[in-house]
Amino acid sequence: MTKTAQPAKGNGDSGNIVLSIDAMGGDKGPAMVMSGLHKALQRNARLRFLVHGDSAVLEPLAAKHRLLRERCEIRHAADVVTMDSKPSHVMRHGKGTSMWAAVDAVRDGEARACVSCGNTGALMALSMIRLRKLPGVNRPAIACLWPSRNPAGFNVMLDVGADIRAEAEDLVQYALMGAFYAQIALELEKPRIGLLNVGTEEHKGRAELKVAHDMLLEAAQSGLFEYVGYVEGGDIPSARTDVIVTDGFTGNIALKTGEGTARLVSDLLKQAFRHSILSRLASLLALTSLLRLRRRIDPRRVNGGVFLGLNGTVVKSHGSSDATGIEAAVRLAHELARADLPGQLAHRVASVEEARQGAAQVGQLYGNQK
């Protein structure tokens, strides 16, 4: 059923990197996914894919291009997780789905990272039960990139919806994980971390934020990141910080509010340009400028929420991704795989925790003098 030249395993001694792809479940279907993979293969000679889904659909798509034929291994999966499948149902009955198989390939060491544009809730739930949490991590998080005024053009925000709660300790771990993610995705040496709150004064906000604030001041001693203190909603797209740390409830609402607002402004802009003959002419002249703006805030260029804190790397591509979006998600997964995301995160979480316990012991020895 498969005709792969080199079904490279996991890390591959050849220097190749194998990614596991869930080709089903996106809004635009498997053809768009295969087209994105083809683009990615053209750019990177070291990439190999395990592609999960309906082989009757995928084989003919792969047959069209030599690169796909040579560097993809199609793995048949009869079932699909749909966009409206309930995560709890998928966890119990999802074993035959392409999503399950795609995650399991990472679990089994066959691939270094997984990419899916399917149902986010189901993907998170499956990743949790199949990959399990990293040692020392209490709550995994979903990190996203957000258009900003920073030179890289984007900030990282997490958690944007893995969990609706976060204790102070979780927020500190988010900071550590977000800092590492920003180092890779935004190529920053020492990312600046901000803690999302309703004001920047020390006395403001919820109790767990004050505790996290103090813990972050201390954890910043590790040198792994710079801590800039509290930031507000208006700072999310700003140049004040590189990483915005918050709980998954607030983060999800902020993310969707931002997306909704940007969509409204852009729709109103289109309306404004359609209003008269003169404005239509102007929009023609402004076309390249408007395209430039669109490119600047194009979600396809930064496609992919990343699940952090698991024994394996999973990238969630937008459900409505086209080939460019899929390619961006694949590129991100590749970068994270090369950097050994899970291993590095586990190491950092452990070292900061050790430092904290060490400090606590020293505090006890000296009677917690301040």
Add this chain to the structure above:
Amino acid sequence: MTKTAQPAKGNGDSGNIVLSIDAMGGDKGPAMVMSGLHKALQRNARLRFLVHGDSAVLEPLAAKHRLLRERCEIRHAADVVTMDSKPSHVMRHGKGTSMWAAVDAVRDGEARACVSCGNTGALMALSMIRLRKLPGVNRPAIACLWPSRNPAGFNVMLDVGADIRAEAEDLVQYALMGAFYAQIALELEKPRIGLLNVGTEEHKGRAELKVAHDMLLEAAQSGLFEYVGYVEGGDIPSARTDVIVTDGFTGNIALKTGEGTARLVSDLLKQAFRHSILSRLASLLALTSLLRLRRRIDPRRVNGGVFLGLNGTVVKSHGSSDATGIEAAVRLAHELARADLPGQLAHRVASVEEARQGAAQVGQLYGNQK
């Protein structure tokens, strides 16, 4: 010191409405405030103002225009609440400030509503201690208007920052207060209420949201509003709902995220248009279109957060308001004063609470059968 033709009291038997104005503390100074008041007086013959602030500054400004001379009474206040004053400090030591005097004029029945463009936190704190909460209201809220796809062009959101917490009961009161506010500000007969959450499915979100969801389904029986269920961040600027109900922490972050995102998009748009000669030409041609867009989402047109749930009406105008913004805030205060906001809110809160207790008693009588 004052030269008012008719220092009309509170409601005034003349049919005039008196508003109390804090003329100090905004970013653009008292001259801008007086200019806004002048605009408002030109439009409405029934308006009278009590203007609080430094009379040495205000008297000469009022002297310039006949309408201001005739229909403003200047009340001298030596001190000013600055933008960086701490609310707790203002509560203890703010007695000589124009903000304090402006709120007290509502408390004492001299004016029907108060407008200030000063420090939000201090204004909220002062309003709380001087006006006190309405009977039956546990947590007052700040409501704002948000550009949306609805015919009115705006939605109402609350709480956007009066309190960082909200229990289920508070969220139900926010719904009642927001519905009434939307009736007045957006001229809607039966506003639709949405409860902000991270998903629209029944099982999602925090525990207090599930309780509030059930309570709102019941409270909607009152006929005072329609309840559309959970809404997400992306629905805040949508036509799915007229009022978005949330706690003050989430609401404040969503509000500032939306503002920040809109500002980023508009700045990037400007950059795009400045990029080349052709795009500069296009921007000239598109000028009216762009101005139309700007007008559509202009915060000045909907200027004013409103404090709901107090024994008196207080409108917070943007700190950076110009004359148009001040005028909009004054017009809003005038509408709310005419509608007797506090009286109506107290009545509604009491009637829904009665219905709830009645239902609970009936439930007890029948052994809480379901």
